[in-house]
Amino acid sequence: MDSNCHHHSFGSHKACIQLVPIFNHLEDEEMDDIMHTIQSISFEKGNVIYRAAEKSDTLYIVNKGRVRIYRLAESGKEQLVRILEPGDFTGEMALFSPENTKHESYAEAMVNTKICMIKRSDLQEYLLKYPSISLKILNVLSQRLEQSEKQTTRFATEKVETRIALFLAECLDPEKDTLEFTLPMTKKDLASYLGTTPETISRKLSELEEEKLIKQKPQKKIQILDLDRLLMV
Template identity: 55%
Template sequence: MDHQHSCHHHAACIRLVPIFNHLEDGQMDEIAKSAKTMDLKKGEMLFHAGDEDDTLYIVNRGKIRVYRLSDTGKEQLVRFLNPGDFTGEWALFHPGEVHENYAEAVVNTSVCLIKQTDLQKHMVEHPQIALKIISEMSERLRDSEKQTMQVAIEKVESRIISFLADCVEKDAGESPIITLPMAKKDLASYLGTTPESISRKFTELEKRGLIEQLPRRQIKINDLDELLLYAD
């Protein structure tokens, strides 16, 4: 792992993040002064489960895969972090916590780090930062609860259709084309199934005329309402 300390680099990183980029330039520059940079090579770990959780990590470039391991050692994908995404926000409100997940660089990645104590000072000066972070935490909690419920209750087919529907942007029409945000093997991990099952279900949906698989992870949904009805 390489460490750099470029103020310009940190300022650019801070400007990527919705929890900061609503502030004035001078305020973001002030936050950038308390940031550090970590460069990870593909496959290197940002943190492990059990490590102290006392830092906010912001992806500046690259991609981070966050996942958990079950008691049996089975891996389940939690989320991907792309440039502008962050993790570690839980520790801001729960000092002394440890990470429950693992975070691994999918490609060569640059991450900005802000220590919990430094960020807490910034939140006192700019309370809107805390509100933005709480909003993001609420979204993630909702997504996590939905993921847990789907894996526990729904059939694989229903999980896939629900995921595809969530990828559709507002006002995209009844025959939208979506881009899967991850490879099918990662989608399988996220939905708690196998890559083989994912491929089989996609093929079945395509044979029924509900979707069309296009190059570059694109999926055309021929009729969104019909697809959702099929899930029921």
């Protein structure tokens, strides 16, 4: 891995550990322990973090920035699987499988991004030393599995309009009581994520707007006008 442009600052390593839910419940000394084996690398916008078929033996934790995880289907079509925000991690597949696994997806920095990396061997050691880390990771993985299966079911059973409506509803921050939000990605990416085309996204959003269920505003902002009816689409 090219290390010409990254800075080793303990500060940011510690920040990284303290940031992520899978580590931040540990005692200070335990975090210090882990901190020393972490590498931090910066990626510029558009850079590839890893590719499918490359050997995978590292856990990647996003410290700063955003990362696009996508797959190529047998047909060559690309699908956006998810977007990682600070605190999210990827690379687990390989890590917890017996040796020599390959990546099945691609990871690409959407903006300038800082990643913390833990080597497979180091992580395995920590998992045995601090079993509570495993519980955290099990929690995250089981929720991701849950999420992924729900997504599969939607692809299998709902039409595009419904998938879009459900996606919009889930963009709402349950903390806030506002019905307005900013789309977290371009409509092209959204199409890829929802298994459709940009043209269809464009058309369906216009239809939803005509039916007075939503309002599209400048800069990817969307306001939901009638959540109940939107969920019945």
